[in-house]
Ligand SMILES: Nc1ncnc2c1ncn2[C@@H]1O[C@H](COP(=O)(O)OP(=O)(O)OP(=O)(O)O)[C@@H](O)[C@H]1O
């Protein structure tokens with residue numbers, strides 16, 4: 001079986017591209033879990049938190065910062081992996097259902113568009129500081145922070161490689 005088309009089909013370069021899929025999931029009463037990040041160099045902490053996030057609902061949607069957005073957030077030397085590579089790696093994970101790129105500094109507009117049932121970030125964030133907290137709370141959704149896997153970050157991996 002050629003897996004690549006199946007993986008690439010999960011990637012949406014704009015929220016609009018994901019509209020039909022999201023509508024179908026809502027019609028089927030899927031429980032949509034949303035998380036977001038830069039995911040520059042994928043590591044154990046990412047995988048453990050994403051796998052747990054996926055278990056909180058029936059569909060996992062990841063908002064992925066574009067290269068331009070990552071640069072504004074993390075500096076000109078980032079990202080190490082471009083947005084196409086970062087999107088493909090995330091979409092290749094069996095428990096990821098959709099990857100949607102966003103070019104803004106925060107995923108607020110995307111979260112308002114997706115209207116997830118569960119908003120998730122890793123333990124490096126306090127729930128009330130998570131962008132989209134108010135949007136998801138207002139619709140009666142849940143905000144979840146998952147355990148931080150100590151010793152794993154993209155920054156520390158880059159430092160180790162220097
Ligand atoms: N070690 C970890 N354990 C659990 N969750 C993590 C861990 N590292 C990052 N995350 C989560 O992964 C998502 C993406 O974070 P990000 O891409 O910034 O990872 P990072 O490794 O911290 O990168 P950087 O070092 O560039 O900040 C966020 O929701 C964050 O909470």
Ligand SMILES: O=P(O)(O)O[C@@H]1O[C@H]([C@H](O)CO)[C@@H](O)[C@H](O)[C@@H]1O
Pocket residue numbers: 036037038039065073104105106107121125129130131
């Ligand atoms: O990979 P990061 O730095 O964890 O991802 C950022 O998360 C921010 C967070 O959602 C704020 O609550 C977000 O605003 C930013 O765009 C990155 O996705």
